[in-house]
Amino acid sequence: MEAILGEGVTLNGFICPGHVATITGSSIFNFIPEKYKIGCVITGFEPTDILQSVLMLIRQVNKKTPSVQIQYNRAVKADGNSVAQKYLSEVFEPCDAYWRGFGVIPLSGLDLRNDFSRYNAEKIIPVRSIHREDNELCICGEILRGLKTPAECPLFANICFPENPIGACMVSNEGSCNTWYKYRLDK
Ligand code: SF4
Secondary structure, rough: OOHHHHHHOOOOEEEHHHHHHHHHOOOOOOOOHHHEEEEEEEEOHHHHHHHHHHHHHHHHHHOOOOEEEOOOHHHHOOOOOOOHHHHHHHHHHEEEEEEEOEEEEEEEEEOOOOHHHHHHHHHHHHOOOOOOOOOOOOHHHHHHHHOHHHHHOOOOOHHHHHOOOOOOHHOOOOOHHHHHHHHEEEE
């Protein structure tokens, strides 16, 4: 989220992930309103959850009171699940991680600790690094960074569509291009 804000994208608020916050608690998002003055609402997954969260964000914007609110209160607490947090920190440690569109962001991922390296597929399975060329016209990276919309891609709905995805954003039904394709008005 900080990497996206670092791109200079103007955002009115964040709909934050409910499942993540079930473990971490809502407090890990406190830095967003404190540092960036942007509101956050931890959200569930049903259509009414999303609608209620948008309304909560609109009220934050209108009242100029950015904060972290929990819409998904049937699962999320401010402090999260302390038992799960304990096991997570026993098994994993922070590591640098690669993010599509952003490159490597320091300490943004989790890796198995040495005590659990016998389960680490990267260490126990001898696979040579696989390099895959992305289509140079695909703008997935800019879309993921909030700089462009799928409609600005020259391949969108042209040669790239769900049955023939050219980039990652079109592959899964959670991808930005896939969703844009499904709900576009000009079909
Ligand atoms: S996934 Fe397809 S439509 Fe989306 S940016 Fe890449 S090529 Fe363009």
